[in-house]
Amino acid sequence: MEKIMELRNIDKIYGTQIQTQVLYDINLSFEQGSFNSIIGQSGSGKSTLLNIMGTLDRPTNGQVLIKGIPANEMTENELADLRNTSIGFVFQFHYLLPEFTAIENVLMPFQIQTGKITKEIRNKAEEYMDLVGLSQVRNNPSSKMSGGQQQRTAIARALINRPSIILADEPTGNLDSDSTETIYELMRDINQKLGTTFIIITHDRRIAEKADRIVEIKDGRINLDIRK
Amino acid sequence: MRLGFKIAVRFLKSNLGQTFLIVLGIAIGVSVQIFIGSLIQGLQKSLIDKTIGNSAHITVLSAEEEEETENQEIIEDYDLLYQEILGINAKIEDAVVVADYPAVLEYEEDSQSVLVRGFDLAQAEAIYEFSDRLVEGRIPKETDEVMLGIDLKDKYKLKVGDFVTLITNKGNVDEFIVSGFFDLKVSSVNKTWAVTTLKSSENLFGLDRTITSIEIQLAEANVFDADLVADQIRQTLGAEYEIEDWKSQNEQLLSGLSGQSISSIMIQVFVLISVVLGIASVLAITVMQKSRQLGILKAMGIKNSAASYIFLFEGFLLGILGAILGIAFGLGLAYSFTKFAINPDGTPVIALFISPSFIAGSGVIAVVASVLAALVPAIRSSKLNPIDIIRNN
Ligand SMILES: Nc1ncnc2c1ncn2[C@@H]1O[C@H](COP(=O)(O)OP(=O)(O)O)[C@@H](O)[C@H]1O
Ligand SMILES: [Mg+2]
Numbered sequence: 365m366e367k368i369m370e371l372r373n374i375d376k377i378y379g380t381q382i383q384t385q386v387l388y389d390i391n392l393s394f395e396q397g398s399f400n401s402i403i404g405q406s407g408s409g410k411s412t413l414l415n416i417m418g419t420l421d422r423p424t425n426g427q428v429l430i431k432g433i434p435a436n437e438m439t440e441n442e443l444a445d446l447r448n449t450s451i452g453f454v455f456q457f458h459y460l461l462p463e464f465t466a467i468e469n470v471l472m473p474f475q476i477q478t479g480k481i482t483k484e485i486r487n488k489a490e491e492y493m494d495l496v497g498l499s500q501v502r503n504n505p506s507s508k509m510s511g512g513q514q515q516r517t518a519i520a521r522a523l524i525n526r527p528s529i530i531l532a533d534e535p536t537g538n539l540d541s542d543s544t545e546t547i548y549e550l551m552r553d554i555n556q557k558l559g560t561t562f563i564i565i566t567h568d569r570r571i572a573e574k575a576d577r578i579v580e581i582k583d584g585r586i587n588l589d590i591r592k
Numbered sequence: 593m594r595l596g597f598k599i600a601v602r603f604l605k606s607n608l609g610q611t612f613l614i615v616l617g618i619a620i621g622v623s624v625q626i627f628i629g630s631l632i633q634g635l636q637k638s639l640i641d642k643t644i645g646n647s648a649h650i651t652v653l654s655a656e657e658e659e660e661t662e663n664q665e666i667i668e669d670y671d672l673l674y675q676e677i678l679g680i681n682a683k684i685e686d687a688v689v690v691a692d693y694p695a696v697l698e699y700e701e702d703s704q705s706v707l708v709r710g711f712d713l714a715q716a717e718a719i720y721e722f723s724d725r726l727v728e729g730r731i732p733k734e735t736d737e738v739m740l741g742i743d744l745k746d747k748y749k750l751k752v753g754d755f756v757t758l759i760t761n762k763g764n765v766d767e768f769i770v771s772g773f774f775d776l777k778v779s780s781v782n783k784t785w786a787v788t789t790l791k792s793s794e795n796l797f798g799l800d801r802t803i804t805s806i807e808i809q810l811a812e813a814n815v816f817d818a819d820l821v822a823d824q825i826r827q828t829l830g831a832e833y834e835i836e837d838w839k840s841q842n843e844q845l846l847s848g849l850s851g852q853s854i855s856s857i858m859i860q861v862f863v864l865i866s867v868v869l870g871i872a873s874v875l876a877i878t879v880m881q882k883s884r885q886l887g888i889l890k891a892m893g894i895k896n897s898a899a900s901y902i903f904l905f906e907g908f909l910l911g912i913l914g915a916i917l918g919i920a921f922g923l924g925l926a927y928s929f930t931k932f933a934i935n936p937d938g939t940p941v942i943a944l945f946i947s948p949s950f951i952a953g954s955g956v957i958a959v960v961a962s963v964l965a966a967l968v969p970a971i972r973s974s975k976l977n978p979i980d981i982i983r984n985n
Pocket of ligand 1: 408411412983
């Protein structure tokens with residue numbers, strides 16, 4: 365299987381005066397179409413790692429290769445393009461734009477890419493809203509939806525540009541267990557239907573066990589790497 | 593660009609109270625500019641109108657002292673000169689030949705000195721608009737008809753059709769019929785001018801085809817070039833003639849006006865600066881308020897330049913709205929000023945000068961200033977790093 369995301373000798377040190385090393389020499393790669401989970405205690409460095417994979421943060425040392433291309437050799441605009449077309453983010457605190465409706469939020473990554481909305485893409489957005497079970501509320505202001513609905517909207521948004529990778533940081537962290545279950549099933553479903561690679565941080569072992577692979581981070585190092 | 597515009601509109605709509613306050617701030621600035629500008633321009637225009645409205649912009653006189661009659665230097669055979677003057681500069685709209693001589697006016701027991709002004713009265717319309725200035729009677733047509741200033745009518749209880757006697761310095765005496773009274777709104781003129789035809793004046797003073805000056809009128813848009821045109825006439829005609837222009841004769845007025853213009857511009861500049869500072873600081877706060885949204889957009893791949901357009905568009909939209917509202921306010925203010933600040937006779941104390949180009953200019957300046965004010969927030973938003981937002985949830 366092709367490596368879609370590869371981390372080579374990643375160190376991350378925060379601070380200049382008082383330096384705290386958060387990641388130590390991480391070597392890790394993920395295959396295209398795989399469904400992966402990252403677990404670990406709070407403060408172990410999971411989010412830092414995910415943000416580095418998503419090119420939102422830069423490692424202190426080491427290289428991130430996305431589809432074989434080293435991220436550190438790209439300009440800011442190229443990285444922005446890469447994030448827009450190849451990576452979908454789902455954060456713990458859903459981060460929708462409150463000024464826009466649910467479907468407008470879903471369409472946002474597409475608009476960033478092309479500037480305008482076509483009939484086809486609108487249909488596709490409606491399809492994704494359907495897929496995440498929100499066709500009824502798609503025209504609601506995003507701020508007027510429940511936490512679970514917002515998170516599902518964020519997933520539809522992450523899908524709209526058909527990215528190859530979806531990075532999710534505790535996407536169900538503040539949801540009840542029913543919603544949590546729905547959302548994981550949804551992501552698993554998308555992974556199977558569309559072949560999208562998922563890398564999901566979770567603290568829920570029950571959920572992690574449903575993934576093809578579990579990576580455990582402990583104190584900034586890989587402690588476990590289990591594939592099924 | 594398009595997305596930046598769309599997001600800007602949403603951001604502005606999402607915080608209507610704040611948007612309204614900034615728009616109001618810009619509008620007040622623009623309206624003050626328009627009002628003060630129109631007031632000062634109106635004031636200056638009316639001052640200049642009073643100064644040169646019904647008088648020559650440039651006067652050509654003879655400089656040859658030997659050719660004197662009645663203590664006046666005269667110009668003989670003026671036809672060629674007249675034609676030559678009209679051709680000197682395209683800015684010259686009209687020229688009027690005048691024969692001016694001092695005389696004594698007698699009516700019943702009273703007498704006073706007057707200036708007899710002989711015109712080709714059809715020609716003189718161009719400068720003096722006697723047909724409009726006429727209060728009573730008509731403009732002299734026949735020889736031995738004279739038109740007097742309104743002040744003389746009141747002073748001597750004269751009526752149209754009365755006979756007055758004019759006596760020249762040389763002792764020539766002639767009877768004239770008062771054909772009418774004019775009011776040129778300048779009391780020294782209304783008290784001393786006795787306007788008649790060129791022919792009557794020639795007869796009275798015993799001169800033939802002789803004038804004392806040629807008065808020149810420039811097109812309205814060119815009145816401030818009077819000194820330049822005068823220079824050109826001076827060069828063309830040579831030392832034989834003396835050229836006077838209204839600007840050189842009203843230097844004090846003009847320097848007063850230019851001082852006034854400068855202070856009006858200063859006021860406008862300071863209003864502008866305070867508007868710009870106001871917008872810049874409010875927009876800077878908006879960037880903070882919207883930093884979460886900007887972080888999300890950047891994580892989703894919006895480019896730094898596109899992120900900065902959002903705020904430039906906000907500035908642009910605020911500027912447009914503020915300018916439109918400000919122009920409406922300014923015109924309303926100007927309108928109510930001309931309605932409420934009025935003289936007893938109902939005319940406005942100061943006639944404001946509403947110049948569409950000045951108003952449009954103020955609007956454009958407000959929009960440009962708003963966009964400039966949005967520059968700092970725009971740069972901030974382009975520099976904003978999404979990780980700072982994502983990490984701090
Ligand atoms: N900007 C920062 N400056 C300094 N330390 C940081 C910063 N961000 C995170 N950390 C520290 O890095 C460690 C890892 O954080 P994080 O990646 O968020 O862990 P996790 O997501 O596994 O809970 C924590 O100890 C945290 O306090
Ligand atoms: Mg975390």
